[in-house]
Amino acid sequence: MVVLSKLRVLAASLLLVACMSAGAWASGELNAYSIMPEKYASQVFEAFTAETGIKVNFMRFSSGEALARVIAEKNNPQVDVILGGPADTYEAGIEEDVFEPYRPAGADAIPAKFRSKDDYWTGIGIIPLVFLTNADFLKEKGLEPPTSWNDLLDPAYKDGLQMADTRTSGTATERIYSLVKIMGEDEAFEYQKKLHQNIQMYTKSGAGGAMPIATGQCASGIFYIVDALDIQQQGYPVVLSYPVEGVSYGIEGSGILKGAKNMENARKYMDWVSSKSFAQFIVDRKINYIPTRDDVEVTNPALDLSKVKLIEVDVAWKGEKRKEYVDRWINEVIK
Numbered sequence: 444m445v446v447l448s449k450l451r452v453l454a455a456s457l458l459l460v461a462c463m464s465a466g467a468w469a470s471g472e473l474n475a476y477s478i479m480p481e482k483y484a485s486q487v488f489e490a491f492t493a494e495t496g497i498k499v500n501f502m503r504f505s506s507g508e509a510l511a512r513v514i515a516e517k518n519n520p521q522v523d524v525i526l527g528g529p530a531d532t533y534e535a536g537i538e539e540d541v542f543e544p545y546r547p548a549g550a551d552a553i554p555a556k557f558r559s560k561d562d563y564w565t566g567i568g569i570i571p572l573v574f575l576t577n578a579d580f581l582k583e584k585g586l587e588p589p590t591s592w593n594d595l596l597d598p599a600y601k602d603g604l605q606m607a608d609t610r611t612s613g614t615a616t617e618r619i620y621s622l623v624k625i626m627g628e629d630e631a632f633e634y635q636k637k638l639h640q641n642i643q644m645y646t647k648s649g650a651g652g653a654m655p656i657a658t659g660q661c662a663s664g665i666f667y668i669v670d671a672l673d674i675q676q677q678g679y680p681v682v683l684s685y686p687v688e689g690v691s692y693g694i695e696g697s698g699i700l701k702g703a704k705n706m707e708n709a710r711k712y713m714d715w716v717s718s719k720s721f722a723q724f725i726v727d728r729k730i731n732y733i734p735t736r737d738d739v740e741v742t743n744p745a746l747d748l749s750k751v752k753l754i755e756v757d758v759a760w761k762g763e764k765r766k767e768y769v770d771r772w773i774n775e776v777i778k
Contacts, residue, residue, distance in 0.1 A: 471496060472499070473498070473500070475499055475500070475526055476502055477501050477502070477503045477526040478526065478527040478528030480670070483527075484526055486730065487721075487724075488501060490724055505613075506612060507612060508611060509532070513525070513536060517541045517701065520541075520701070520704065524697065524699050524703065525700070526697050527695050527696070527697065528696060529617060529694065530559075530564060530566060530693070530762075533563060533698050534762020535762050535765050537762070538762065540701065542699065542700065542701055543563075544561055545709075545710055546562040547716075548714040550565060552719065557569070557735040559698075564696040565717050566696050567716050568669075570693045570695055571693075571753060572693075573667075573690070574663060574683065574684045574685065575670075575671040575681055575682075576681065576682050577661075577662055577681060579680050591687055592634065595665075600662055602643045604641045604643055604661065604663055605644045605664045606645065607648065607665075610769060613693065614649025614666060614670075620761055622634060624756055635772065635776045649667055650666065656674070657674045657677070657680075657681055669731045689751075690753065690754060691753070695732050726740070
């Protein structure tokens with residue numbers, strides 16, 4: 444399996460290089476890594492091309508994979524922009540000097556807390572964490588949907604939880620940030636040791652466990668709402684619920700790579716994803732991010748967070764703590 448995974452990455456890299464050598468650095472094109480799920484990223488890039496005439500070549504990676512690639516490639520960037528992924532991924536990249544500051548044309552309509560203070564990234568959507576649980580499992584076990592983080596420690600969930608791997612997924616690091624802010628740092632890692640006893644599998648991507656829950660291969664997990672709602676909207680028997688203690692939320696970002704070879708088109712792209720037309724596009728297409736712009740109305744009642752306890756977590760703090768918490772999770776939780 445490891446060999447196959449490496450071969451897939453190599454093949455994808457060769458494909459992107461082939462596209463570039465065939466003229467992908469011409470004036471009418473843009474190269475991107477997407478952390479946003481491919482089914483949404485393809486729609487976003489198609490709309491950008493339709494509006495601007497700029498063709499986009501992209502590959503999709505988890506946030507950890509995308510960050511590792513742009514750091515490794517920073518002396519010879521292979522892409523111009525990143526679409527999606529939590530803002531702490533960008534903050535970690537800033538520390539590695541891989542992003543180019545740029546203030547998009549639509550930045551003033553986006554609250555400052557959803558943007559990099561130095562314009563290295565711009566938030567394009569808000570995505571809180573949510574519990575996703577198989578409804579048939581709940582019925583069989585005579586359980587209500589989980590409404591506390593402690594509910595997931597119930598022995599009924601033994602070998603029944605799938606959630607993201609902290610080494611590769613921004614959803615997973617968001618889970619840690621929530622727990623630390625709710626419980627305190629040491630208590631959060633003690634909780635995760637207990638939670639680990641109920642884990643069936645850690646998945647590479649944040650959305651990886653959603654379909655197994657939908658089909659009854661496992662019982663429950665913790666996801667960004669965009670991935671949980673996608674499963675529910677496909678008609679699977681799942682229930683979304685929130686813990687009373689609260690959840691933090693991710694800011695889905697976008698940014699330009701330092702040394703981007705299509706810099707002008709990269710700036711046009713950032714102007715577009717910061718625009719009102721883009722925010723309206725994700726609402727109309729039911730791409731379940733809550734727009735960061737306050738001049739676009741969210742019409743999906745599932746995205747009404749007025750009754751959800753949202754925990755504010757400083758993005759810069761997330762970026763500073765990211766590696767420390769990933770290392771601690773490896774050494775203490777899954778050792």
